[in-house]
Amino acid sequence: MKPVLLIHGGAGARKLTREKRADVLRSLEFILRDAYSALARGESALSAVKRAVVLLEDDPLYNAGKGSKIQSDGKIRLSASIMDGKRRRFAGCVNVEGVKNPIRLAHALLGKSDRVLSGEGAKRMARELGLPFASALTPHQLAQFRAKKSGKSGTVGAVAIDRDGRLAAATSTGGRGLEYPFRVSDSPTAAGNFANGACAVSATGVGEQIVEFAAASAICTLVEAGFTLEKALSKVFQGARKADAQFGVIGVDRRGGMIHSTLTPSLIWASATHNGLNFFR
Numbered sequence: 558m559k560p561v562l563l564i565h566g567g568a569g570a571r572k573l574t575r576e577k578r579a580d581v582l583r584s585l586e587f588i589l590r591d592a593y594s595a596l597a598r599g600e601s602a603l604s605a606v607k608r609a610v611v612l613l614e615d616d617p618l619y620n621a622g623k624g625s626k627i628q629s630d631g632k633i634r635l636s637a638s639i640m641d642g643k644r645r646r647f648a649g650c651v652n653v654e655g656v657k658n659p660i661r662l663a664h665a666l667l668g669k670s671d672r673v674l675s676g677e678g679a680k681r682m683a684r685e686l687g688l689p690f691a692s693a694l695t696p697h698q699l700a701q702f703r704a705k706k707s708g709k710s711g712t713v714g715a716v717a718i719d720r721d722g723r724l725a726a727a728t729s730t731g732g733r734g735l736e737y738p739f740r741v742s743d744s745p746t747a748a749g750n751f752a753n754g755a756c757a758v759s760a761t762g763v764g765e766q767i768v769e770f771a772a773a774s775a776i777c778t779l780v781e782a783g784f785t786l787e788k789a790l791s792k793v794f795q796g797a798r799k800a801d802a803q804f805g806v807i808g809v810d811r812r813g814g815m816i817h818s819t820l821t822p823s824l825i826w827a828s829a830t831h832n833g834l835n836f837f838r
């Protein structure tokens with residue numbers, strides 16, 4: 558199997574400015590090159606999606622990890638999840654404070670019996686695991702908070718298939734900004750991040766709507782039932798469009814077929830295959 562990696566940096570309500578787009582393209586290329594070369598060397602899809610999302614979290618350009626938005630009580634709370642399609646195993650953390658890379662915590666939880674932890678429990682587990690802690694605050698997000706600017710969403714994610722045909726998905730978010738404290742988005746749920754033996758999907762956009770359409774798990778379940786990835790996407794988007802839902806997805810299937818599609822005005826995505834790199838326009 559030729560490996561495939563697809564990443565996203567969030568769905569948006571407007572197109573990026575020329576300067577921001579240039580910064581984002583540079584960042585996506587760096588992240589893709591790093592994570593795809595590991596995948597091409599034989600790293601598993603699970604490790605590759607974790608690696609890509611760690612790098613996306615570390616880049617303050619995106620609303621996940623460093624650069625995350627601030628909830629209405631002035632606190633930054635991060636959520637992330639990861640799913641191994643072959644083992645059909647999901648793990649995540651919800652509204653955790655201070656952890657540098659919530660996706661590392663989600664990945665570590667894959668090996669535990671209690672696989673989705675929230676708030677203080679998630680933080681305590683991160684300490685026990687010796688994971689790094691760091692402030693996610695940036696001057697830009699502080700200014701947005703002070704100006705009471707929220708935006709509808711913001712998330713990063715990655716999906717991959719490896720040389721052995723194993724699929725995995727990872728998603729991480731800083732939330733919507735100015736939301737009620739401890740709001741739970743889609744990202745640490747199977748609606749926002751899902752993988753099985755047939756498909757892997759990461760969603761971005763308005764979390765409540767992604768949950769209402771169970772977007773990632775619905776697409777993967779349809780593909781597992783025999784639908785093509787495109788048909789599964791169009792079935793889920795058909796209903797979502799009628800409800801004027803605002804979200805997008807990236808996905809890869811067991812043949813290496815890809816989707817990157819959104820109901821919002823823009824979606825930041827990039828893909829890497831043995832044929833080279835491709836980027837959103």
Ligand code: GLY
Nearest residue numbers: 732733742762764
């Ligand atoms: N999809 C991220 C959020 O709704 O917060």
